[in-house]
Structure formats: structure tokens, C-alpha cells
Amino acid sequence: MNKATKLVVSISTLFRQTRSSTFRCNPIPTIAIINSQTHLRRRESLEPNGLRFAGRVFCSESGVKRSFFKCWNCGFSSEKVAFLFCDSCRSIQPVDDSVDYFQIFGLEKKYEIDDGILEGKYKDWQKKLHPDLVHNKSKKERDYAAEQSAKVTEACRTLTKRLSRAMYIMKLNGINVNEEDTITDPALLMEIMELREAIAEANDSNELNQIRSQVQEKLKQWSDSFVKAFESQRFDEAVKCIQRMTYYERACEEIVKKL
């Protein structure tokens, strides 16, 4: 195997850096869909430009910061955290980067979620935001639709999978997990080697399925450990859990490829 160089940054991210803040109506409608890993690592540098907070009014009320959102089209003001769509005039709002994926789905910022509700909520959003539904609206709103629906898709993708969800919630807590970090734990290295061999040597789908259920069991265990570590704010440990999950997730992919 090649000694891998550290991956730098994908073009999709670069595009966001170089273009998205200046060209709001750029010709690439789905610019906000970004490969999730690089996205998480790079996003911080993109957020603070504040351009997107158009129409947002802040006011303090008895010491608690509350925000109202004003529809760009009809001026209707909403207190909804995830104000992606105006219920009054049915127009799509510009993307607000301060809205996180959990808020989009009306979820508490917790790792363990009831992922059964994601699909339904996802469809509800797409029914309001999908670019197919705004053909006759202005170019501006069509761009909002492309970006919002892309963001909701990315949110759904990120929250559905345990690993990406774990990385995302860490990110929200200010910790960027670099999944390409080198492994130093010799025990883990050994285990990965053995696992790879087992997958390579497996002859039929029965064997592969057996390995897969073992790997998935491990994934579940490390996912549980992640919850504990994360909740007690032992972030170093949480990062280790994520690393483990990354390797098991990859092993799973490898198995599915062979199946």
C-alpha cells in the first residue's frame, strides 16, 4: 500500500471559499453540497462573513438573546429557529449558516437520535424547498431553493449515519476530528490488519456476513463509548472513539463491496 499523503482540501470546498461569499447567484446551484468530511474540517473559515443574515433582527429580551426572522419577500416575522421557508407567503428563505442540522430537523443537540423521524421530516422539507417546485419563481428564489434543499439533504445525510453524526456534533462543540490522523495505538493497528486479512480471505457471502455482523457489533460498542465520553465532555476519548468507528465503517464498506 502506498504511504498516503494527507489529503488537503477538495475543490468543492475551495469553491465555497472563493466563490460562494461573493457570487451569491453563482451558476452552480448546488454549491452547498459538500463532501461531508472535508466540509466539517473546513467550514469554520467560511462562516463568519455574516452575509447570509439578511433580514435577521436581533433584540434582547430580559437578558436572553432571542432572534426573530423576517421573510425577505413579505416581511412576515417568525420565531422559528429553522426559518427556511415562510409559511405566510410560501417563499424560500436564504441559507442561514447559524442554523445547524439538528435544528433543521427539530432535534435536540444530542448524539443519540430517533433516526426514524429523519426521513419523514426530510420529505416535508423537500416538499417546500425542492428546486423542482419553484420553476416559475425569481432567479433569486430558485437559487435559495437550490441551496436550502441541498443543505437539508446534507443535513439528512450527516445525521443518518452514526459516524458522520458523531463528527458533526463534535464540530458543533468546536472540535474538528481529522479522520486521516495516523493511528499510533499498536493494538488497533494489529486489529485492523487482521480484519483486512479476514475480509480478503473470506470466500463466500456467509463468511462475509458473519464478519460484517461482528464489525457492526464493534461499531455499536464504540458508538456507545462515544456517547459516554461525549456526555462527560472527555473529548479526547470521544475523538478516539470516532477514529475507531471510522475504521469499522470502512471495513463495512469493504465487505459490502465484496458481497
Added chain:
Amino acid sequence: MAEPAYTVASDSENTNEEKSSSSPSLPEIAVGIDIGTSQCSIAVWNGSQVHILRNTRNQKLIKSFVTFKDEVPAGGVSNQLAHEQEMLTGAAIFNMKRLIGRVDTDPVVHASKNLPFLVQTLDIGVRPFIAALVNNAWRSTTPEEVLAIFLVELRLMAETQLKRPVRNVVLTVPVSFSRFQLTRIERACAMAGLHVLRLMPEPTAIALLYAQQQQMATHDNMGSGNERLAVIFNMGAGYCDVAVTATAGGVSQIKSLAGNPIGGEDILQNTIRHIAPPNVEASSLLRVATQDAIHRLSEQDNVQIEVDLGNGNKISKVLDRLEFEEVNQKAFAECERLVVQCLRDAKVEVGDIDDVIMVGGCSYIPKVRNILKNVCKKDEIFKGVNPLEAAVRGAALEGAVTSGIHDPFGSLDLLTIQATALAVGVRANGNNFIPVIPRNTMVPARKDLFFTTVQDNQKEALIIVYEGEGETVEENHLLGYFKIIGIPAAPKGVPEINVCMDIDASNALRVFAAVLMPGSSSPVVPVIEVRMPTVDDGHGWCAQALNVKYGSALDLITLQRKM
């Protein structure tokens, strides 16, 4: 009938038509067209429901063919055939959906060579030569032209009945169509003066109809309530398509798609070969008789076939269902494989399937029905849709939805979330096809991969984009190619070449390529952005020509990722 109101524009290659010319005036409701290999239909949302238009002979299903017999070619919309065999004299071109956008090395083109009109191949990867027999001379044409003539007639018929100009259309297309083939369909539409709002894979049109029916049935409990999982199987004369869709609240989310150019035409030809005595040319009489026998076999256990081929050649044979199934065993096995693959790609358990929907002419074949029942472990096939009208109805619904029509009763409160039918990727690691966006990725989609150079100090690299499922590039469709230049001198394996692909909601594909060096976070040369497909007819040549010219000098390999 009056003189032709529209003529077909010339088939020139530069299509710089502005995609979405936004007209802020009254929304024109786009019509839905199902161009089938053997039959077409056209439907429109009439304000309260989908209305299928009929031709002057009161037919909803119109035979897809164009005759070049007289001065002006005439299609199946206006043209009345005295007899079924008249279509088989060589003057009529049909099955254009099996020929459009294919090169002369394609096995599907070769399978069309025993049709009564001329399909000539040179087997070098260019478009086949197609011609109709007019006054004992072969008059050449193209599948695009034939389709355009037919579409002009459909358009004229719709305009007469709807009493308004018809410009915007939603068309259904086979799942297995490459993006290049889709451009040929768009081309034919443009030649016919039609503007394509959407090209829908056929089973996704049926999924939309199903979503609407389901929503109407459960309209009282609003919201996206209970999700229903359906397997949609669509097999007509030319293509077999499968989809798995999860529907709730009028939203149909396509979980997976699978398709192949296998259909009733293949079954018919297999059966003709089986029935015909050796050394007897397949005649139009035999074709008609066999087709009729296959239809009857859906109801009966065996059929008697009697054909007098002339010259003392008589066929008298009893064909039973078992024999018919054996003759077509390979075709049926392929249907089964597609369904199994589609279910696996959708990652659904067979026990979770709520409905199995079967449409298209071949869905009447008992063997095909049994395959679906067995694979999906269902005793019953869904009865709520008309197998021959479902696709056009779905297309008409999509036409109304994308035209921005609102229905007070919520009948158009619909949405399809599409998935990519075929993977798109590049040539790398030798002659391998490396998918960047895998098949069945939710659309819109954007993904990227890293590649690196194969030579020391390699300054340029070829990005050759393919679409398909094959492991080597030869098995896939070439979409286009471009060269990245200005890679800094470095040992092989060091430069990082990022290839990013983007499919937007209207299914347009863009390919980006950037050169990065380790440690820097911005591209060293300007990023290249190309809208694909860029290839033309004769693209079989291009890949080979590139190979001859450059060998492996400008190759790429995937950048290894640690496990």
C-alpha cells in the same frame, strides 16, 4: 388535413438553447409524453385530473413509427395502416428508441439488423446508417429525425385538441439511457419545436402517479404519515426498468434504479428464431404471427401457429408456455437479476415491501409476473394502475408540477426526489472506470475524489469521463474529456488531482478538476469546469484516438487512502 404547420428543423449539432427561458406570464402546462419503443402516448393535466389525448382514430396508444412511403414522411399519429404487415415493408422506421444515441458497435443496434428497414453497421464506433425503402431506393435518415417527425405529429395533434400552442414537455426515458442518449432525445425534441422541462426515468414517473394515488387515499391525515415502499417494474418492447421508491405525503423518494435494454423485441426475436425453420428468412408474416402467439400465451397454456411463408414453406406449430419460457430463459433471468440488484441497492428488506407495481406490455407475461412475486415474496401485484397508461400519466403530473400549477384539492402537492441511474466517473488505474458519483445517489449530488500522476514530472493529465456500471471503461459510455495542464514538476504520486462532479436538480452534470500540491490548500492552476456530455456521435473513435496519441503518458491513479 391542412398543410403541415411545423417543419422539422435541421439536425445541426450546436445546441446553445437557453435551458430555462423564464417567461413570467401565464404558466403553460407542460404535456407528458411517453415515447415507447412500440407505442407512444401523450397526456396533460386538465385542471382537475390527467387527460390522455386520443388520435383521430380514437386511440390513446399510438404506434411509434414513421413511414417514408410518400413525398412527405408520415408518422403513426396521422397515418393509418391498412394492415399490420404494412409497417414491415421496409418503408416504415420503428423501434427508434432502441437505436437513438447508439453507435454501430452496440449489440442493441446489431439486434436491430433483422428489422425490415435498413440498419447498416461498419462496426467502428460511429452512428449506424439507417434507411427506409422508398420506391425501391434506400432513403437515409437518423433516429433523431424519425423521432422528431413523430413528435411533430404528436404536437400538432395536442395543439389541435388543446387549442393552444404546446411547447413544454416532460418525457419519460429508460433508466439505462446514458447522458449522451438523453441529449439525443433533447435534440429530437428541439427539432420538433419542443422544449424539454424534464426527462424522467420511466419507473419514476410511475412512482409519482403512485405517490399521488396514495396521497389522495390518505388525504385526511395530513403530513408525511406512513411511508410506503414500492417496487416498480416496467418492461416494454425495448427496455426493462426497475425502481424502488419510498413514498409518503405525495413525495416519492427514489431509493434505487436499475435498467437494461432488454424487452419484448428481444423476446419476439428469440421466439421467431425458435419457430422459423432453418434457412428461412424471417418474414413480416412470421413476425406478426409470432407476436400474436406471444400475446395469446399470456392467457393460454399453448397456442397454434400457422404461417404460410410462400414457396411451399409452411409453418404449423404448437407453442406451449413452458417452451416459450425456455426459449427466453436468458431474458427472464436478466429481469430477475435487475430486480434483485435494485432491491439490494435500495438496502430494503423484502418483508418491508408494501406494493409491487408492474407496467408495460411485458408485465402481462405470466413468467415475468411470477419472477416479481417470487423475488418480492408477494402473492399479489398492485392493481391500482393501468399498465399501459401509468408512465404517461406520471409524466403529465410531473409536467403540471414543474409548470408550477397548484391544485386546490392538493392533487398536485407532489414531488419526486430522484436518484442517479448510472454512476459517473473517470478513467484511472489503467483502463478502469472509477466512479466519482456512484449510481443511486440522491440528486442533487456533489462528490469528489483525489487522483495522482503515474509518471515523474508529469505535467498534464487527461480527465476522461464515463458513465455506466462496467469495471473497465470500454463497458461504459464516454461523456467527454479534457486535459489538465500545468501540474508542477514532482515525483509521481505527489501532485493531488481533485476531480469533483456535480449533478444539479435539473440533472445537469458538471465536472471540475483542480491540481493541488501537498501542504497547500489552494489550487496551483485555475480550476477547470466542464459541462458534460461534450461528446458527439462517433465518440467510439475519440477514446481510441486518445489512447493512440497519448498511451499512458497522461494517466491518473487513485490516491490511496489509509484503512
